[in-house]
Amino acid sequence: MKNIYVEELVHTPIESQRIEIVERKGIGHPDSLADGIAEEMSRAISREYLRRLGVVLHHNTDEAQIVAGRANPYFGGGEVIEPIYILLVGRATKKFNDIFIPTDKIALKAAKNYVKNYMRYLDPESDIIFDIKLGEGSTSLKEVFKKGVVPCANDTSFGIGFAPLSETENLVKNVEKRIYSEFRKKNPAIGEDVKVMGLREDNKITLTVACAFISENVRNVEEYITLKDELGKWVKDISHEYTEREVTVNVNTADDYEKDCVYLTVTGTSAENGDDGSVGRGNRCNGLITPGRPMSMEATSGKNPINHVGKIYNLLATQIASDCYEVVEGIREVHVRILSQIAKPVNDPKALSIQIIPEKGHNVEKMESKVRTVAEQWLDDTSKITEMVINGELETF
Amino acid sequence: MKNIYVEELVHTPIESQRIEIVERKGIGHPDSLADGIAEEMSRAISREYLRRLGVVLHHNTDEAQIVAGRANPYFGGGEVIEPIYILLVGRATKKFNDIFIPTDKIALKAAKNYVKNYMRYLDPESDIIFDIKLGEGSTSLKEVFKKGVVPCANDTSFGIGFAPLSETENLVKNVEKRIYSEFRKKNPAIGEDVKVMGLREDNKITLTVACAFISENVRNVEEYITLKDELGKWVKDISHEYTEREVTVNVNTADDYEKDCVYLTVTGTSAENGDDGSVGRGNRCNGLITPGRPMSMEATSGKNPINHVGKIYNLLATQIASDCYEVVEGIREVHVRILSQIAKPVNDPKALSIQIIPEKGHNVEKMESKVRTVAEQWLDDTSKITEMVINGELETF
Amino acid sequence: MKNIYVEELVHTPIESQRIEIVERKGIGHPDSLADGIAEEMSRAISREYLRRLGVVLHHNTDEAQIVAGRANPYFGGGEVIEPIYILLVGRATKKFNDIFIPTDKIALKAAKNYVKNYMRYLDPESDIIFDIKLGEGSTSLKEVFKKGVVPCANDTSFGIGFAPLSETENLVKNVEKRIYSEFRKKNPAIGEDVKVMGLREDNKITLTVACAFISENVRNVEEYITLKDELGKWVKDISHEYTEREVTVNVNTADDYEKDCVYLTVTGTSAENGDDGSVGRGNRCNGLITPGRPMSMEATSGKNPINHVGKIYNLLATQIASDCYEVVEGIREVHVRILSQIAKPVNDPKALSIQIIPEKGHNVEKMESKVRTVAEQWLDDTSKITEMVINGELETF
């Protein structure tokens, strides 16, 4: 049975609420950078444990701290004056059965590679100082992940997920993702630090986009304005793929041309000049910050994917919610919460709550067995989450 | 008018939901320690700015990173083997009108004092290495807070609040607070790192308490068990002041006496051995983590209390919700969300949403003008939030 | 036999050379601060090893790095704006026979205590950031010091000593020591960072004294000038106790009153504002820098006093030289050099060279057996050096 609770949730569906606020911090936002680096470290360490030992050992790399640098961007140029400082923090098992695993070095390389792969103008070798403090962890928490053995929960903690995304949520998420993957690729002046804030007031959606520009690739304020307008129009255009509501788009609203105040960066991220960043303070594992929705405070990025329920249960709850919504007819919204019991197998949570807002004319009681089956199947196969994480098939922020 | 939206929220009230999960990380939890230090630094810097200049200058100290140490606790003794490392991170204005303000030194002292005041067995001079990286911040964000002038929002961001606390929320919050302020004072073996996880399944509440013991003050495992049982009973006893529901209390459930696995610490915090901590990853500004409730991801602690809407709006929304609930009859639950517009006065938000679940027989439309008045009065006096923060009258975690 | 070489040195005796340059960096000079902290750490760790285990384990703490801070001194006040940063570096054995020794904590406390004891106005808690990086050392170098067992040399290295001090050397050393112990005690405006440079041109000695003043205790430039003159006269007065040569004293020669350029400090050391410091770059173990004399490059401070020949042989050579001069008649100058063989007992050096400039009418050959006896006795009892170091009876800089 596994303590699965299914209930109807009486709740104004998100689309029917008058006000909805949704935020997404893009890839180059200092908090997202911290998340991405943290997760990349864990993946690299996990893979190396598997390669060397055939098992994944205890580790957590979920506490990178980014300390902003100083930069001097100007139209057509600029440079980093004081490098960004990134402290890589966590625990790892460095010796196992007399075999050393150089976790510091693996983590360091992973962090640098992440920056190389995701940021075009931020050079991990000269724009960033990396420091690393990976402790050995407390021995009692050292758990080994082996095929076929279900690991035990590291803590009393919980995970949260819901489905489906609302229109505004979907819009905000896709706008940032497509600026990164499409608009940025065609426009070398667009940086990676893009924050999208969505406000829906009834049927009117306002998107506030804060987008770092690359100073070297913008010759003057006229070019800046032109491209900014273009970005605004492009966002408005693609918005119609996600909503029929009226969409207003504002880009870089704090600009003040008379005071020469525009959003220029040398490297594409505001971490170059005054914005610190930290793991777990940005997007939840569905890629969004959604204050009107259930959320977990647990940082999903960087935690070990074996027995850290703060990570696994967030991803698991999101998968269960998503599958329920896909598989079971009549669901309007579904919320999933999973609470662990420390030292009990991760597939045996203290409680797994599924709350459903049904479509009109549908009955939650009738859905219960199907929904329960989805949950049970996932609980039977929590190691799939672990594998997907290690293989990079699940996003964590 | 100020963009205030009032609407009825159709929602299963929290008390009527079948499952409720509530968590509170106590004062000595690594994440709370980071929060407390971050907030203390901001307060100390604010006060010093006021003392020297009569105004508060731009600063943010919301990114302390705690890297766990190593300790060697055993019944009757133990010691810290490798100090905890705490990196104090943020921005501050260090020179103003040719006057130097030694913000690094002020922050360092504040952090050490905080530890001295809140942790009995953690010596900030020998158990902790403090390092500090306070940058100068980007010039355009340097804002001055003067009596009578409304500062402008530093960012596009939002804050969240709700009222009243549910029974379980109230219970969880008070259990931790009273273990700290009452039980701990009478029992020198009780540490400051106490995490309380509350699970309500219908009318059955399970409290899972993880409580660090002070190794020096517990002579053997028998004493440990006795005190643990006593704590469990005491918690159960005081629970009846907050709820008539059935309450089960579990303390340190991961203990395994046969393996000598108990929750002993030298210093009262798990940061001494393997648990890192970070600002903004624990309690929201109402002191709780409530996945079933609207929450903001913004760290409230350590942000400047003048124009950082990530801080001010969380505190403001919580005050407005609380006042509405107190002042206006017929409210069962009220949720408040405030969205800023960057560079606009903080008392002129983009949207202030008030969602109300009314008591049966009450009508939200009739409450609207009163509720609106409460919100408007607070917006007229946002500087009161600033003052309360600086004076230490508002908790931030 | 022990490879002891005695020979006559034909050399213009130091007093007969036309030019002699001698320097002493006082207690508060950044390099001396680094030396003092390094040595205090080693002593504290050695004592703790003895207390806990009855033996001294392998360690070296000879690499403290001081990074200057920023300060804002002015007549009558001032403050440290950015703390000094001190990185404590070295190796130590942290676990021995399953007993943990908290060497980081011991070293940290020792460093802070040293500052408290030797610097009146430099607060180790708020004016300095201490960080610590003590590694575990390479296993093969881990040696245990036990009563009665002669440890083996850690390296191929050498030590140097000579006797007696020349008049100018004696003068320079005593001037600094007495400014610290006498003049400073009566004059609260005198700091600890005092550098004395002595130049003897034939029979004319010029002492250039750079002396940090404590800004809080000097009200104005007139007071500064008065005290500076007083210091100059006092130095000149006491000089006659050490020499009959003509002595000229210059104090703070870079002062430029018109440009308000005087040597004021808040804390008594120039490390507060721009002067970094490092172990082993200042005084040799006889307390002086003497370019006209044989010198070793080995830092004596902070090295382990058991088998680090870079430390022991410098101290030993100085003791042997001094004893030879005292005990054996007819010596004008004596130079001692000792070269180790790695992995051979420290009392069995590769070569111990004693070079003697005899007084007129004396014959080195006749001195040889006595001199050899002095050297052999010391070699028979090298552990005495170890004990004296641990007990703080030997200065190392």
Added chain:
Amino acid sequence: MKNIYVEELVHTPIESQRIEIVERKGIGHPDSLADGIAEEMSRAISREYLRRLGVVLHHNTDEAQIVAGRANPYFGGGEVIEPIYILLVGRATKKFNDIFIPTDKIALKAAKNYVKNYMRYLDPESDIIFDIKLGEGSTSLKEVFKKGVVPCANDTSFGIGFAPLSETENLVKNVEKRIYSEFRKKNPAIGEDVKVMGLREDNKITLTVACAFISENVRNVEEYITLKDELGKWVKDISHEYTEREVTVNVNTADDYEKDCVYLTVTGTSAENGDDGSVGRGNRCNGLITPGRPMSMEATSGKNPINHVGKIYNLLATQIASDCYEVVEGIREVHVRILSQIAKPVNDPKALSIQIIPEKGHNVEKMESKVRTVAEQWLDDTSKITEMVINGELETF
């Protein structure tokens, strides 16, 4: 006249002394690595100042601290387990006439490039953590170097030089240099950390060579022994180019094959495992440590080449000594010492002492005018030292 003192030195010439000790720490020795990095930073910063501003601004980068890592070498393989940590320390002028110069970034790049260029198996990106702390320096020391203007001495300090090198000195220096440039190039198993200690006892020279091997390139202990023997023979062979005295060569004398104790490294430097390093503690600017010769304690590497007399006077004294020896007939040995006066032009020292041991039958008085001319010419052109340093034409360690 410039305070030039010429005198005869009555002294047993170095070649006639019975015992001579000479040491050279090779390129890959941790202290030399620190020196090399420090000097490279200063050169790169100087060049960048020149490129951007046409002048060299105040800076000093003479305090790099290397904290050893951990490595796991074995025959045929091995890896760095914990990276080496290098803290780059100093001062630089970061803003001049409103132009920013990114000195941190320049220094960081220079340090990494240095490692890349001089160490084959030490990867600056994954084997080393670089941190940087470059302060702004005290304003009064900020001096600008312009063509044609003689800068003023930054301090009261002195420099030392002598000529010629003794046979043993020459031998020790060349043995290390040729192992690096010749033997290492042909033998991929030879590392860069080579220390040569020379002991001359009358006409018998013993060279003790400590040479790190590259573990990946040595398959087993037999190969190790073979190559070690080969190195010993090679050194003995080339020794005859420098001396006719009997030369004995010992390589890695601490090896103990039974205990599997050999000098293997992954990266070619002992800094990978337990040996810290620091600027200014190794070779003097002539590339040697010569306890029987006059030496200065000043670190030559990393100091600014404009007005830091601790650097310039060491290089200058060495040049003057060398030129005197070349140009003036009848010199057996010449020692040069230069003492500065703070705030006076660097070409106007307080004293420049030239001490000469003449060849038999030669008279120092007759040499005086020629020798004086050499010194005066160099003093007239101290900026040549600056230029040679910036162009990398002068070695500093």
